[in-house]
Amino acid sequence: MVEAAPNAALRATGLHKRFGGLKAVSDVSIDVQVGEIHAVIGPNGAGKSTLINLLSGELFANDGAILLDATDITRLPPDRRARHGLGRAYQKTTIFPKFTVHENVRLAAQARSPSPLRMFGSVRSDANVHDLAAQAIARVGLTAQTRIVASDLSHGEQRQLEIAMVLATDPRIILLDEPLAGMGQVEARGIIDLISSLKAGRAVLLVEHDMDAVFELADRLTVMHDGCVIASGSPQEVRMHPAVRTAYLGDHGDAS
Amino acid sequence: MDLVTVGVQLLNAIQYGMVLFLVASGLTLVFGILGVINLAHGAFYMFGAYLAYWIAAYTGSFWIAMIAGIAIAFVVGLVLENVFIRRLYGRDHLVQVLLSFGLILVIDEAREILFGKDVHSVAPPAWLSGSIQLTDNLSYPVYRLAICGFCLIVAALIFFVITRTRIGMIVRAGAENREMTRVLGIKFDVVNRYVFAVGIALAALGGIVVAPISTVFPGMGDGMLILSFVVVVLGGIGSVAGAAVGALLIGLTDTFGKVFFPSVSSILIYVLMAAVLLWRPNGILGRREV
Amino acid sequence: MRGWLIPIVLLAAAVALPFVVPTYYVQFVSKAFIMGILAMALNLAVGHGGLVSLCHAAFFGLAGYVLALLSPGYDPASLLLTLPAAMLAAGLAALIIGALALRTRGVYFIMVTLAFGEMLFFLFHDTGIAGGSDGAYVNAKPEIAIAGHQLLDLASPMAFYFVVLFFLIATIAILTMLVRSPFGHALAAARDNERRARSLGFPIYRIRLIAFVISGAIAGLAGYFAAAQFGFVAPQMLGWHLSATVLVMVLIGGLRSVTGPLIGALVLIVLEEVLKASTDYWKLVEGLIIIVIVLALPGGVRQLWPMIFGERSDKQPPRQAAAPVAEGHHG
Numbered sequence: 001m002v003e004a005a006p007n008a009a010l011r012a013t014g015l016h017k018r019f020g021g022l023k024a025v026s027d028v029s030i031d032v033q034v035g036e037i038h039a040v041i042g043p044n045g046a047g048k049s050t051l052i053n054l055l056s057g058e059l060f061a062n063d064g065a066i067l068l069d070a071t072d073i074t075r076l077p078p079d080r081r082a083r084h085g086l087g088r089a090y091q092k093t094t095i096f097p098k099f100t101v102h103e104n105v106r107l108a109a110q111a112r113s114p115s116p117l118r119m120f121g122s123v124r125s126d127a128n129v130h131d132l133a134a135q136a137i138a139r140v141g142l143t144a145q146t147r148i149v150a151s152d153l154s155h156g157e158q159r160q161l162e163i164a165m166v167l168a169t170d171p172r173i174i175l176l177d178e179p180l181a182g183m184g185q186v187e188a189r190g191i192i193d194l195i196s197s198l199k200a201g202r203a204v205l206l207v208e209h210d211m212d213a214v215f216e217l218a219d220r221l222t223v224m225h226d227g228c229v230i231a232s233g234s235p236q237e238v239r240m241h242p243a244v245r246t247a248y249l250g251d252h253g254d255a256s
Numbered sequence: 257m258d259l260v261t262v263g264v265q266l267l268n269a270i271q272y273g274m275v276l277f278l279v280a281s282g283l284t285l286v287f288g289i290l291g292v293i294n295l296a297h298g299a300f301y302m303f304g305a306y307l308a309y310w311i312a313a314y315t316g317s318f319w320i321a322m323i324a325g326i327a328i329a330f331v332v333g334l335v336l337e338n339v340f341i342r343r344l345y346g347r348d349h350l351v352q353v354l355l356s357f358g359l360i361l362v363i364d365e366a367r368e369i370l371f372g373k374d375v376h377s378v379a380p381p382a383w384l385s386g387s388i389q390l391t392d393n394l395s396y397p398v399y400r401l402a403i404c405g406f407c408l409i410v411a412a413l414i415f416f417v418i419t420r421t422r423i424g425m426i427v428r429a430g431a432e433n434r435e436m437t438r439v440l441g442i443k444f445d446v447v448n449r450y451v452f453a454v455g456i457a458l459a460a461l462g463g464i465v466v467a468p469i470s471t472v473f474p475g476m477g478d479g480m481l482i483l484s485f486v487v488v489v490l491g492g493i494g495s496v497a498g499a500a501v502g503a504l505l506i507g508l509t510d511t512f513g514k515v516f517f518p519s520v521s522s523i524l525i526y527v528l529m530a531a532v533l534l535w536r537p538n539g540i541l542g543r544r545e546v
Numbered sequence: 547m548r549g550w551l552i553p554i555v556l557l558a559a560a561v562a563l564p565f566v567v568p569t570y571y572v573q574f575v576s577k578a579f580i581m582g583i584l585a586m587a588l589n590l591a592v593g594h595g596g597l598v599s600l601c602h603a604a605f606f607g608l609a610g611y612v613l614a615l616l617s618p619g620y621d622p623a624s625l626l627l628t629l630p631a632a633m634l635a636a637g638l639a640a641l642i643i644g645a646l647a648l649r650t651r652g653v654y655f656i657m658v659t660l661a662f663g664e665m666l667f668f669l670f671h672d673t674g675i676a677g678g679s680d681g682a683y684v685n686a687k688p689e690i691a692i693a694g695h696q697l698l699d700l701a702s703p704m705a706f707y708f709v710v711l712f713f714l715i716a717t718i719a720i721l722t723m724l725v726r727s728p729f730g731h732a733l734a735a736a737r738d739n740e741r742r743a744r745s746l747g748f749p750i751y752r753i754r755l756i757a758f759v760i761s762g763a764i765a766g767l768a769g770y771f772a773a774a775q776f777g778f779v780a781p782q783m784l785g786w787h788l789s790a791t792v793l794v795m796v797l798i799g800g801l802r803s804v805t806g807p808l809i810g811a812l813v814l815i816v817l818e819e820v821l822k823a824s825t826d827y828w829k830l831v832e833g834l835i836i837i838v839i840v841l842a843l844p845g846g847v848r849q850l851w852p853m854i855f856g857e858r859s860d861k862q863p864p865r866q867a868a869a870p871v872a873e874g875h876h877g
Contacts, residue, residue: 295790349656350592353598353656354790358840359837362829362837365833482661519672522668523668526665529658533647533649533650534649537649
């Protein structure tokens with residue numbers, strides 16, 4: 001078990017989640033620090049999806065606590081966690097398909113603006129929000145596609161869009177749920193570089209099956225199996241860990 | 257209120273709930289398995305009642321009316337599914353709501369053309385038309401008891417088909433994961449058609465069964481529609497067991513509500529619904545939002 | 547400037563109308579405007595919010611009943627007092643019903659709004675409030691008066707028409723402003739992908755509830771004038787058949803624009819008049835027409851003509867799309 005560091009952007013301790021009789025997550029603790037990419041790996045059914053849902057607020061834990069900086073977010077719904085600085089990208093790209101790239105990211109920036117639900121005045125009048133959106137779009141390299149409707153983008157571009165949206169909310173911690181799933185080599189390369197750049201000034205939690213990408217990106221690694229954490233530490237330490245070798249790395253991962 | 261009166265009201269509540277269950281289970285099947293919200297469900301209930309009246313008057317036999325009524329409703333259901341309903345699968349709810357609303361207008365007018373606006377009554381079959389003597393002054397109609405029994409049999413039949421037969425398994429599989437079952441090559445068009453027809457037939461059956469104890473009147477469909485919706489909301493969409501629980505609750509609330517709070521009895525049901533929603537937004541036996 | 551031309555022309559026509567046509571038509575158009583306000587109000591919830599509500603007639607009727615209850619015997623009620631009261635009542639009902647209904651999703655929401663709408667129907671039908679199933683009269687049209695001096699008497703069809711026209715324009719203005727505002731965009735986002743909107747930090751429940759309440763209050767505005775015009779309120783004003791009929795108007799006119807439902811209301815009201823005059827079984831024909839429209843024109847009657855009427859709520863800037871995007875791209 002890793003000692004929880006004092007400047008962790010996100011710290012979860014003792015998380016439990018049951019579905020009926022099934023224990024999906026058992027006594028899981030994890031923390032992510034600013035400036036690091038902390039990857040969570042494990043075979044299917046290990047509880048990674050449940051964990052990320054517990055962290056983002058889509059599921060509430062039966063037990064345990066989650067702290068975002070100093071704030072206890074354990075009982076907060078997803079939108080309030082977002083307003084405290086939590087951003088999430090989903091396994092199945094979750095964007096606004098009928099809006100343009102610009103509008104998608106603009107909405108994200110709007111959500112974190114001082115008056116996100118203002119009922120008068122056109123959205124065009126808020127220059128700040130527009131600038132933030134343009135910056136986020138440029139950051140992921142989608143400036144050329146700004147005016148294209150999101151559903152017309154390629155799979156990889158949609159992933160980039162989702163990350164731009166998350167960036168536009170200026171999050172403290174970003175949760176990435178299998179961002180490389182279903183990607184070709186070239187597209188994946190672009191996303192990997194993008195993810196690597198995200199950790200500057202932020203904390204990044206990455207759930208991913210692609211082992212090569214994980215070992216390239218991760219500063220720390222947590223391995224889950226059957227709902228529990230079986231190892232946690234630097235990629236080197238985890239690689240050598242006997243429990244991990246038996247349970248997981250021995251069979252070269254699995255089909256995503 | 258003495259024990260016998262309570263008992264009688266209880267019987268009434270159960271009988272009322274049974275008919276509700278019959279109709280609501282048709283609704284929840286159509287919604288749970290086909291994913292279609294059908295506002296015309298109440299109109300079929302009304303149509304069943306009018307059919308029963310007409311056929312019984314024409315042939316003199318309630319049984320023929322029942323069997324013919326179910327058969328006609330079933331066939332109409334098959335045709336409607338083929339022509340209209342299957343165009344609604346996967347479409348947004350507004351479209352489904354409006355199409356079924358259009359159907360109501362058509363069915364209402366058809367009823368007016370065929371049977372007029374009159375209110376009718378239907379005689380129950382002779383051997384069921386008596387009463388059981390409960391006390392010196394109180395007797396309970398046999399027919400109402402027969403309704404309870406009949407609905408129980410139908411419920412058992414539905415349960416048996418859904419849980420123990422191959423077709424029931426297919427239907428349940430389709431409700432869980434339509435894509436997968438299609439990949440497995442099961443002909444869903446046919447299954448859907450029959451499911452819808454059964455759903456409609458259940459509504460009509462409710463109307464037929466209820467005709468001898470309630471008046472057959474033009475507005476009866478509306479009332480039953482709202483009630484069966486409330487039953488489904490209470491019990492959880494797609495859950496036949498939920499429909500049973502919901503129907504019983506409504507039956508009890510409505511019957512005893514009329515006894516204790518007659519002026520606001522019709523509103524009590526909605527208060528009950530509001531209370532349940534605060535506690536379980538997906539219905540008592542519906543999928544829990546984790 | 548082109549975008550302004552059509553609305554200006556129509557406005558001019560609307561202003562000129564009562565001076566050139568017989569009184570019957572003035573009243574007919576007033577009625578159409580009232581239903582237009584109702585339909586546009588409903589569309590805030592349905593088209594922009596993605597909330598299919600079957601209880602809006604309840605807000606409409608409730609406001610009408612408030613007018614009837616607040617009207618003093620045979621004297622005209624004060625519009626400046628009774629209209630806000632009616633809208634407040636409607637908004638309050640929307641707040642309570644919305645607060646409960648919005649805890650549910652999808653089909654449950656539709657069923658719950660239907661049920662609560664019916665509850666209000668029974669409230670007026672079964673209890674002694676305002677005449678029960680017999681209904682109640684609004685004996686004198688409301689007036690606009692300040693400190694006892696009458697400024698405008700709505701008993702005159704012309705005055706009534708212009709007051710309604712004023713509120714029609716006000717409604718269009720308010721709804722357009724809402725839809726273009728950050729709030730409106732957030733509402734549309736919640737409609738298009740609730741999960742994503744929530745995870746960005748938008749408080750979905752609150753946004754929808756606010757939209758629902760505003761929608762209910764404006765429906766109340768329409769109901770107030772409907773009661774004033776008809777001079778009579780009955781429980782049927784709250785019935786779900788009316789709610790469904792207004793939904794048809796919304797569908798006909800198109801969900802994505804603010805003024806589309808106004809056209810839908812005009813089309814349906816004219817259609818009903820024509821049908822009623824032609825056959826006794828007009829409901830059958832109307833039902834069939836609804837079925838046909840629903841199956842053939844999911845994007846509304848607007849699919850029939852290329853002319854864009856009114857502003858699109860999710861303003862799409864010009865696209866340099868790789869592939870063409872089809873119109874009426876509904877989920």
